[in-house]
Amino acid sequence: MCAPPLVQGRALTKRFGTYIAVDQIDFKVERGEAFGFLGPNGAGKTSTMRMIGCVSPVSGGELSVLGMDPALQGPAIRSRLGVVPQEDNLDTELTVWDNMAIYGRYFGLPRSVIRERAQELLDFVQLGDRRQDRVDPLSGGMKRRLTIARALVNQPELLLLDEPTTGLDPQARHLVWERLYQLKLQGVTLVLTTHYMDEAEQLCDRLVIMDRARIVAEGSPRELIQLHSTREVVELRFATAEERRDALPLLNGSGERVEMLPDRILVYTGDGDGTAELVARDGLRPASVLVRRSTLEDVFLILTGRTLED
Numbered sequence: 001m002c003a004p005p006l007v008q009g010r011a012l013t014k015r016f017g018t019y020i021a022v023d024q025i026d027f028k029v030e031r032g033e034a035f036g037f038l039g040p041n042g043a044g045k046t047s048t049m050r051m052i053g054c055v056s057p058v059s060g061g062e063l064s065v066l067g068m069d070p071a072l073q074g075p076a077i078r079s080r081l082g083v084v085p086q087e088d089n090l091d092t093e094l095t096v097w098d099n100m101a102i103y104g105r106y107f108g109l110p111r112s113v114i115r116e117r118a119q120e121l122l123d124f125v126q127l128g129d130r131r132q133d134r135v136d137p138l139s140g141g142m143k144r145r146l147t148i149a150r151a152l153v154n155q156p157e158l159l160l161l162d163e164p165t166t167g168l169d170p171q172a173r174h175l176v177w178e179r180l181y182q183l184k185l186q187g188v189t190l191v192l193t194t195h196y197m198d199e200a201e202q203l204c205d206r207l208v209i210m211d212r213a214r215i216v217a218e219g220s221p222r223e224l225i226q227l228h229s230t231r232e233v234v235e236l237r238f239a240t241a242e243e244r245r246d247a248l249p250l251l252n253g254s255g256e257r258v259e260m261l262p263d264r265i266l267v268y269t270g271d272g273d274g275t276a277e278l279v280a281r282d283g284l285r286p287a288s289v290l291v292r293r294s295t296l297e298d299v300f301l302i303l304t305g306r307t308l309e310d
Contacts, residue, residue, distance in 0.1 A: 004067060006031045006158055006189050007052055013060035014047045021047040023213040024061060029158075034180075034190040038200045038296060039210035040308050045193035046086060048210075049162050052191065054078050066157060079107060082156035086163045086193075088143045090150070092136040096127060099135060100150055107154040114153065121149040125179055141172025148179065152188075159183065161192040165199060177202050195308050197296040209296070211304045221296055228302050229294040230256050232272035236265045236279065236286040247284050254278055259301060268298070 005028035014022035022044040029035040037045040050056035052065055054074035063070055065077050090099050097118065104114035122128045125145035135143065144164065151159060164180065165173040180203055184190055194200050200207050201221045209217040209224070217224055234255070238244040244265060251258050255269035269275040272291035279289065300308050 003031055005029055005064075006066060007035075007191065008064045009048075009051075009061065010063075011061035012048070012051065012058065012063055014044070014051060014056065015059040020213055022051070022059075025208075025210075025215045027208055027215065027218070029189065029191055031189055032184075032187050033205040034184050034192070034203050036191075036200045036204035036207035037193045037210055038195070038197070038204075038207050038300070038308075039193075040195055040306070043210040044213040045195075045210055046162055049160055049191070049193055053081060053083050053160050079154070080157050082151035082154065082159040084144075084147050084151050084159070084161040084164055086166065088147045090135050090143060090147060093134065095132055095134055096122065096138075096146055097131040099146065100153060103150045104153045109154070117153050117155070118149075121152050122146075124152075124182075125149045126175070139172070141168050141175060144168060144172070144176055145179065148176070152183075156188070158189045158191065161190065163193055163195070165194075165196065173199070197300075197308060200296055207296075209300055209303065211300070211306075216303045217299065224296060224299050225294050229298045230268040231270050231294060232268075232275075233292055233294055233298055234267040234269060234272050234275045234279070235288075235290040235292065236267065236284075237263065237288045238265075239287045247286070250282055250284060251279070254282075257302070261307065266298070266301075268294070268302075 007029035009025060009027050011024040011026065012022060013024050037048060039045055047056065051058055051063055054070040054077050057071065066080055068077050070077055100118035101114050104118065122131055125148060127142060127146055127149065165176050180190060192203065204221060206220050208215045217228065238247060247265060248260055251265060251267055255267035255275050257268040259266040267275055276289050276291055297308055
């Protein structure tokens with residue numbers, strides 16, 4: 001017998017007055033998986049996450065979290081969640097240790113349990129040696145790791161992460177990714193929102209792509225790329241906008257699909273090197289040619305006509 005989904009939404013809707021932030025979306029999160037909501041800012045990701053976290057009421061449809069109804073059993077659900085909000089909400093005047101200890105008390109944990117878990121979690125996020133430091137002077141990456149450690153103090157069954165690495169430098173992002181991957185290996189169910197395609201590809205077993213409050217695609221990163229894009233993409237950059245416009249008609253037919261963006265032309269193809277050779281043979285002289293594999297960014301562009309940064 002299959003276990004029921006840990007989270008399930010049916011025709012889930014969120015309205016703010018006449019504005020529809022989430023428009024009748026269907027999704028489910030299975031126990032032990034890392035599930036993502038990928039999309040640009042304003043797509044409805046955070047509004048969805050706030051409903052799952054039982055801090056924003058559902059406007060329409062159905063939502064089940066941990067087998068319970070958020071409208072009726074919000075406190076019981078929240079006691080079994082870990083939440084990493086988009087903006088760190090640490091008490092910056094207190095020490096790293098005090099932030100962990102005070103948060104643990106919110107869940108009614110004994111002090112002895114808090115001490116043990118706090119030390120284990122701080123070591124896990126590589127902040128064990130900073131426990132007596134005030135939070136304020138810590139780097140952005142350290143604050144993010146502390147927020148994640150704090151969210152785990154009640155040993156949650158479900159960890160919600162809203163844009164977990166926004167604003168971090170590449171090194172800090174990769175360290176957070178590595179910690180989250182370790183949590184997934186330990187069986188913690190992760191639900192995250194992101195507008196970073198590489199983050200979604202690194203962390204998510206399955207994801208939905210959201211645009212303008214609706215879900216436009218669902219699957220694993222590999223499945224979505226195979227279904228909606230080509231194996232490779234050739235990126236062509238030209239010295240001027242005029243050269244780029246002149247090149248477009250010459251490129252039509254050189255691949256399965258051609259997209260012109262404000263700063264480059266993308267040619268979708270199964271053979272990137274072969275397509276790049278054809279471009280050179282046709283007499284085009286782009287300033288640069290890059291052959292790369294297809295990504296979720298390409299899937300989003302093909303499905304919506306926009307990039308994730310729009």
